[in-house]
Amino acid sequence: MIMSTAPHNNATLTHGGLLAKNVIYNLLGMLLPLVVAMMTIPRLVKGLGTERFGVLALSWVVLGYFGVFDFGLGRVITKMIGEKLGKHQGSDVASIAWTGLFFLGMLGLVMAALLYMIAPLLVFRILKISAVLQQESLSAFRVLSLSVIFVILTVGLRATQEAYQKFAILNVIRTLNGILIYLAPLLLLPFTRIISHYVWALTGVRLVIMLINGAACAVQFPTIRRRPIIDLQLAKPMFRLGGWMSISNLIGPIMVYFDRFLMGAWISVAAVAFYVTPYEVIIKLLVITSAVVQVLFPAFSVSTSTENQKTALLYSRGIRILNLAFFPVVLAVILFSRTGLALWLTPEFAEKSTGVAQWLAIGIFLNAPGQIAYSLLQAGGRPDLTAKVHVFETPAYLAALYFGVKYGGITGAAIAWTLRLLVETFVLFYLAEKMIPHAIEKQREYKLFTLAATILFAALTFFSLTMVQSVLLFIVILLAALVWFGLAL
Structure with a gap:
């Protein structure tokens, strides 16, 4: 270089x-x-x-x-x-x-x-x-x-x-x-x-x-x-x-980090520790997203002006890779986070932080394919679209965060964070389709898988399972997901 x-x-x-x-x-x-x-x-x-x-x-x-x-x-x-x-x-x-x-x-x-x-x-x-x-x-x-x-x-x-x-x-x-x-x-x-x-x-x-x-x-x-x-x-x-990129760069982290400042102000700094501790581990799952997105962004910057078919191929492959990579990891977090937190830290941390870990993991799963669409739009010269998405979603998210923290504490904050990512990701999918219509057919399949997996993960957070039940369920769901990928994708 x-x-x-x-x-x-x-x-x-x-x-x-x-x-x-x-x-x-x-x-x-x-x-x-x-x-x-x-x-x-x-x-x-x-x-x-x-x-x-x-x-x-x-x-x-x-x-x-x-x-x-x-x-x-x-x-x-x-x-x-x-x-x-x-x-x-x-x-x-x-x-x-x-x-x-x-x-x-x-x-x-x-x-x-x-x-x-x-x-x-x-x-x-x-x-x-x-x-x-x-x-x-x-x-x-x-x-x-x-x-x-x-x-x-x-x-x-x-x-x-x-x-x-x-x-x-x-x-x-x-x-x-x-x-x-x-x-x-x-x-x-x-x-x-x-x-x-x-x-x-x-x-x-x-x-x-x-x-x-x-x-x-x-x-x-x-x-x-x-x-x-x-x-x-x-x-x-x-x-x-x-200027347009900076709007997303400024608003995005506010929506990512504002929750813990809100908890520090409304609950206590100690509550921040119960939230941030699982967060610091769960957020590291973004290494998978970042590993792909940081490579694709400069590639998109080169390809978007002259190679539309190449761009569509890179985009579709990026989403598929992230869906495949994140599904088993997030499923494991949902099923085993309580046991893992108790062993890693203390039963007290497990009791207070399990819900946070589960919902943050679901949010990370949603964020992954959304980041591919986000990078494509910015590399393709449309950072104004991503900025407008963030501007319009911010008031709704802050309202959801307010009610989440007020009525659900630190777990409520994690749920609000994940709901924001659900909406954001599907809006970005729609905008990306407009830029590369070659990938629309595959987009439908990716969107259906992402939505179905999110509903499944959310449902699993309401169950308290034994270790044996969790292991068996993990195997069954993972096999079913692999069949889905093999047949549909």
């Missing part, structure tokens, strides 16, 4: 073998952090206590959330570079990369200042944090503001590499980041329980990851080592395209 004037073959960047290999790289890069998370979270909960761990969990949320304040520029960089490569205009790539990084740096400074200023409001007015932890938490959130700059710049450095399908080195770095985010707090546990110290460690991790990504770009792309090429004429097309 060298920035040069040498032509790049479209077929190479969308070749099935390359895409499959990169999906495998992504999976490997995401699975090891999942193992580390499962090993470290119980020790952190025990060592820090429920409330301190709740604050640490919110710090993880902030680190994940502020990455989306790139105003869509990360995906814009990937899309614009992908288009240039598709048109054999590699000489323009350096200016796109540097200009994108310049704008991201400016945005990072603004977002860091914003978080620093609102930290007292979060700690003293919004979140229900005990008085003894408030000053400690305030220091933690202010330290987090520094990390925002590193997080946002990293988005641009990764986007440049993703455009060239360089997922091997990206996933080495991703694995390192995923491990250190959990391992750094664990290493501090014998020495301190002051939460700001843990956030300093997380900030140091994000700085190191940013520098490593920068070094990777410098090594792989010789032209990036030269004098920065900042072309302000790119501002208009970048922000026009990124």
Whole structure:
């Protein structure tokens, strides 16, 4: 992936073998952090206590959330570079990369200042944090503001590499980041329980990851080592395209993360721990979705302008792969989460968090094929459609979340989150059909399977089964699903 004037073959960047290999790289890069998370979270909960761990969990949320304040520029960089490569205009790539990084740096400074200023409001007015932890938490959130700059710049450095399908080195770095985010707090546990110290460690991790990504770009792309090429004429097309993407990027994480801030304000920070603990494991199932989507987005960016049949094929295969991958995993979570949580943590956690784990898993199942449609629309130059979907669904979701938390507690929040994803996914399916009518017939089959599986999963959450019954039911349902795939798909 060298920035040069040498032509790049479209077929190479969308070749099935390359895409499959990169999906495998992504999976490997995401699975090891999942193992580390499962090993470290119980020790952190025990060592820090429920409330301190709740604050640490919110710090993880902030680190994940502020990455989306790139105003869509990360995906814009990937899309614009992908288009240039598709048109054999590699000489323009350096200016796109540097200009994108310049704008991201400016945005990072603004977002860091914003978080620093609102930290007292979060700690003293919004979140229900005990008085003894408030000053400690305030220091933690202010330290987090520094990390925002590193997080946002990293988005641009990764986007440049993703455009060239360089997922091997990206996933080495991703694995390192995923491990250190959990391992750094664990290493501090014998020495301190002051939460700001843990956030300093997380900030140091994000700085190191940013520098490593920068070094990777410098090594792989010789032209990036030269004098920065900042072309302000790119501002208009970048922000026009990124403006729509930023709406989805800003609203999407609000709908993903707002639930736990609401629980922290309405119930307690301790309730956040009972929600976030299964969430931190269940959400790691998205490694499967991300592994596929991150590879398909740059491929869609290359193919949508000239190869409609190729785009339809990539789209259909992506949905089928994710349906096949997620069905047995989510089924296992539904049937075995109570036993698993009791063994992994405590019976108390199992009692309070099983419903959360089950409904979040159903939401992840729905989200997976929806993300394929979402990426296709954005790569195809229609980020306005995904933005409008998010704008229209936000009020309905917030209302559902309000009633979910009020009447169902943390499980009600998980149900509201999943219902939102149900509606969103099927709307995205409809919009994607308009872009690639070649895939409509297969779409009907995928939609029917997704809906039927969702109804089945939801029904299973109401049953309390023995281990033997769960195992037998798992085998029977899995065999039936395989028959469905074999006959219908």
